[in-house]
Amino acid sequence: MEHIDVELLAPRGNVTVIRLPWRKFPGVFIQGDSFSILEAAARAAARTAPEVQELADDLSKILALYAKTLNEHNIPLPYTTATYEDSTELLASGRLQSPDLRRFFELVSGYLDYDFDDSDWMAITTGIQGIPAFDYPLLGSAALTVRVRQENGQENVTIAVTGMPNEALRIRLDTLFDVLTHEEK
Template identity: 25%
Template sequence: MSDEEVPAVASKQDTAVETGRRRGVLIRSASRVPDQPGLIHAGWIWDANAWVFCEILASLVGYEFDDLDWQAVGTALPNTDDERAELWYSYPLIGTKGTLEVTLAQAVGGSEVSVEVRGEADDALRACIALVCDLAARYEMSR
């Protein structure tokens, strides 16, 4: 399917069957990699929300995400590319209640960051992670 054939969506929060670009609008699908083991959620967030996003994910598993954690993620993020799998950046969140791996990549030329969250999650944690991603894609979040 070419970029011109990708179905349009009403808003960035809507999901589409395919991913791609159409008229400068980035279209993401939460189900773009459904068969990957351990994948809890895949989507996108605004780059300005990346720090808060990581902090909230960390809190869900009982990990205190601090300035040094952000220094590692924030330094790596500009060198990522969401269109090249080998240029995504992964960071482990190992907490008292569980472990998550957050993988991020900057949309080149855009202000979006593609995210994937992996680990083991029950339905409640899975719903919380999806909600955090949706909020970080819809609203401006601050620390």
């Protein structure tokens, strides 16, 4: 057994919020007996509908504590609380040469702390073949959708990035488009 120091961010009890030294975001710690009650409710949910609501209510209370605790400690939530589809807006758009597309995705992913890899790139290159536009989600510290529109017979792509309103991210995306477009000349 290893003993470590953790940050206790919420009051002691059956459910609390802690941060482990090697993790960026805090986690929810649930006492074993409390967790077993949640597990039993989940098992029962498979049989009857009322327990589904009770389980959802219990989990919502835990998530509310987590969100409140992070807010009290000025730690951003690692997820969004707004309804994504209803709250998105165009953050940036521009034209790039096709060879710059992967670099664009890698850099934007870095802004989001998202690990863009070869499987992402394969999905994008497959998705844009033979269709006018392809949407690809990037989910990290923010949620973005990148629409790629291949221009007929040209080496250019048009890109539109949508997501929750975020001025800092908007500025970074505009700058990225400026840099990549400038490099083309």
